Amino acid sequence: MLFNLLPYLALAGIAADTVTASPHPAHGHGIARRHHARQHARHVTPNIARRGAEFGYKNGQKCRVRPAGQGNAAPAPAAEEQQPPAADNQQQQEQQQQPPAADQQQQPPAGDNQQQQQPPLENNQHNVDSPDTPDTPDTPDTPDTPDQPGNNETPAETPETPETPETPETPNPPTSPNTPTGGNSGKRGMIWPNGDWAKDIRKYIGQGGISWYWAWEHAPSKWAAEAGLEFVPQFWGPQKYDKWYEQKANNWNGQKVSHVMFFNEPDLQNTYVASGVSPQDAVSHWHQEMAPLRAQGIRIGSAAPAGANKNWIVEFEQACGGACNADFITIHVYVSDVEIFKKTVTDAYNQNGNRPIWVTEWACHDFGGGGGNCADPAGFVTQATQWMDSQPWVERYSLFGSISELHGVDTKCGLMNTWDPYDPTSLWWNYIHA
Structure with a gap:
């Protein structure tokens, strides 16, 4: 918001400079300059105040700008927030520091996009911090996959297969009537x-x-x-x-x-x-x-x-x-x-x-x-x-x-x-x- 007020503050400063007393009051034309400055300020300052008061955000919220005050206060540096002069009353200070409660509670229309629903803090996309994205719930850890041997890795040693026990020799069956044990064919x-x-x-x-x-x-x-x-x-x-x-x-x-x-x-x-x-x-x-x-x-x-x-x-x-x-x-x-x-x-x-x-x-x-x-x-x-x-x-x-x-x-x-x-x-x- 301060960045957007700088043009108006600059104009206010120019106006103030015109009414500032000459550093040489004893000069013969000092009175004429002061008179001219007062006339100029009388026409310029109301316009600045009017235009500054009408300044607002894109979303419709009004930002009230304090009109140029009386006196010879100098404009604040551009990098710092403008401080109100001591001569301003307490009501003007509160207006400078806090916008009206009605403006704070005003919500953008339901049909506006997400950018309208969340106004930038300083009406400057370059300086507005994006709202924190809610943390994505942690994805549960995937169970560890058993290690697979790579191309260059030596696979784990395969457990030794137990030796197959030797099959015991089958004993010869007893002699049957049709299976002779001598040189005959069962006869x-x-x-x-x-x-x-x-x-x-x-x-x-x-x-x-x-x-x-x-x-x-x-x-x-x-x-x-x-x-x-x-x-x-x-x-x-x-x-x-x-x-x-x-x-x-x-x-x-x-x-x-x-x-x-x-x-x-x-x-x-x-x-x-x-x-x-x-x-x-x-x-x-x-x-x-x-x-x-x-x-x-x-x-x-x-x-x-x-x-x-x-x-x-x-x-x-x-x-x-x-x-x-x-x-x-x-x-x-x-x-x-x-x-x-x-x-x-x-x-x-x-x-x-x-x-x-x-x-x-x-x-x-x-x-x-x-x-x-x-x-x-x-x-x-x-x-x-x-x-x-x-x-x-x-x-x-x-x-x-x-x-x-x-x-x-x-x-x-x-x-x-x-x-x-x-x-x-x-x-x-x-x-x-x-």
Whole structure:
């Protein structure tokens, strides 16, 4: 505001100078000058006062300017605020220092812009301090982002991955009926009717090579089951129904049975080692015992003739009207010549509808005397075994002789030492490793 009053103050000063007494009062023209100055002030001063009183702000507020006072007061410096002379009255001083209350309370129109609502303190944009901008609320700190390694920074050490423990070696599964441990393809088996030495079967199967066994009319051995051998029961004959029923009632000691064989040597009349049943009489036993097992999904093997009547199986199936056909053919072969052995097995296959053959008893011995004594049991066993392994239609076989009583078979063909039934003979080792 002081800056805007300077032009008027300057005019007031000029007017004052005109009425100021000459520094040389004794001069001859001093009276004339004073008279002229008074006349000039009489016309100039009212105009200054009028114009100064009408001065106002752009926003409509009035700024009252004290008219030039009486006396010879000099104007204040431009850099300082004009002070009223001492001769002015108290009312003029209050008017100089404070504008009327009505002017202070006057508010600009609502339609004016923000610049009109807030007038500058001194009506000079160059000297007016802008009102303080209210502080912007502090933005909450952003959570620290995990440091990312820069291009030239070495990333933090990656924690060491714990070493993967070595996978323990999987133990070999126990021998299953279809997984032989010897040189055969699951065909090789054994006969083990030794109830008194049942646990000693472990000595015979510990070296592998055996996948299944049978025991005529006897129950299975739990030690053989622990070794993974498949047990194949046999309905030996009418004379031993009691043992057969006992095995069925006990569910063969809890062992899963998938194959069952019919009568043992029905073509012989020696009831000590053979069942001695005619083909016609055997039909009813088949219907009573074998047919229900087949209905359960068990494969049924034929009766095993000893060879006296090679046509026993054919006659039996004819007597049954074709309703008693076996799933596989079981035979016993006792000869001392390998070639005769091969021919006998082949004939059984051809005569019985090319069904799979099981040679459940065989040895290098000829009961008929045609082949003579066995000169080389080990050679015979090796050749016969290898040949049967090579014939796809020979499904299984089991060498006779793992008993202490051989029933007339040459002792050289025995698989168990007679003086120590716990120990196998060398022929046994030859058999399982052939």
